[in-house]
Amino acid sequence: MSQIKDAGVPLQFAGVRHRYGDSVAVADVDLLVEPGELVALLGPSGCGKTTLLRIVAGLLRQSAGRILIGGRQVDGLPTAQRGVGIVFQNYALFPHMNVRANVGYGLRARGVAAAQERDTVDRMLELVQMTALAHRMPRELSGGQQQRVALARTLAVAPRVLLLDEPFAALDKNLRLDMQMEIRRIQRELGITTLLVTHDQEEAMSMADRIAVMNAGRVEQFDRPETIYDWPASRFVAGFIGTANVLQGRLQRLGSGYALQCDAGGELALDDAAPCSRDGAALLSVRPEHFAFAAQGTGGPHGTVSMVVPLGPQLVYELMLDGGTSVKVTVPRHGEDARVQPGERVALRLRDGAPAAVFVPEAA
Ligand code: ATP
DSSP states (O other): OHHHHTOOOOEEEEEEEEEETTEEEEEEEEEEEOTTOEEEEEOSTTSSHHHHHHHHHTSSOOSEEEEEETTEEOTTSOGGGTTEEEEOTTOOOOTTSOHHHHHHHHHHHTTOOHHHHHHHHHHHHHHTTOGGGTTOOGGGSOHHHHHHHHHHHHHHTOOSEEEEESTTTTSOHHHHHHHHHHHHHHHHHHTOEEEEEESOHHHHHHHOSEEEEEETTEEEEEEOHHHHHHSOSSHHHHHHSSOOEEEEEEEEEETTEEEEEETTSSEEEESOOOOOOTTOEEEEEEOGGGEEEEOTTSSSOEEEEEEEEEETTEEEEEEEETTSOEEEEEEETTSGGGGOOTTOEEEEEEOTTOOOEEEOGGGO
16 A cells, blocks of 8 residues: 555645635635544535535635645645545446446556556555456446445545545445445555545544534534534534533532533533633533433422333433423433333433533524
């Protein structure tokens, strides 16, 4: 792999904006993807992810801001000179060429000598584990196999940055998981800086070193998957990734920490809390597995269990809090909390050391 082993270069977005006519598709995006890092652009349909990817590729010229690859501004360069390789969801293989010819296409177009083309194609086929099917035509391959060939063809020309545009969207769920792991392995092996566009939060969580969560053209949070899960920066992020219970209340100091006085009644003690609005109004986001049941009469919010659903090793409880908010609590199926039955009244507490993110309602 020596040809592309050291391909890791930084990819930087500096104040990138884009408008289509009057509508703003991307607004003031600043991101630095480190050499060899895999960053996912994650967000709902229309949030601007594809627009950003097209801007990096040189398929679209941004309205403002700069793109730097390896520290060099590339905005004036055509796609072919940027050193980017793109894999699209529809593979776009040449139907009349076999696997080997598809993988070698970019090398031949660049005038690479036949012996070198053969060596590189061999290495790429091995990398994506397609050596045995090198003489098949695209129509004789499964979706996952076609995707491997598309990846090999893109990597054969040694791009400095790999762009993946919803590359697994056309694959069924099991195959998608296999391909996600496979591409992650190859990406790590090559150390190639990679940008993955996806609307699938599980895909972003399982593949990315860091995730940029986008909403309406802006990056709302850029951090490691576990940090985004535990400490979402806004209500949008909390709701888009995983399941979040959002409780409204007022934040007060309590000893060395804080407590949220819930509008639904009761209070929850927090070790730490981000600054909140001047009058203390705050929203608290708690993941279902970070709640636990407490005895009635303790200080937490109270409610009644409306439903319990077994989910593998866990039970998922749905509770209606006294103030009318519905929350979900997951507990280990064989733990103490699993004895609670539908119709029972319970109080809630945060598990010891559980993360609970606070945001001001305006930022929600
Ligand atoms: P999806 O997951 O649906 O592809 P996305 O997050 O990739 O969505 P973009 O395709 O980047 O979103 O689109 C961002 C915004 O720009 C959307 O509001 C979209 O309607 C708009 N848009 C995209 N392409 C064009 C275009 N060629 N002309 C006008 N508006 C466009």
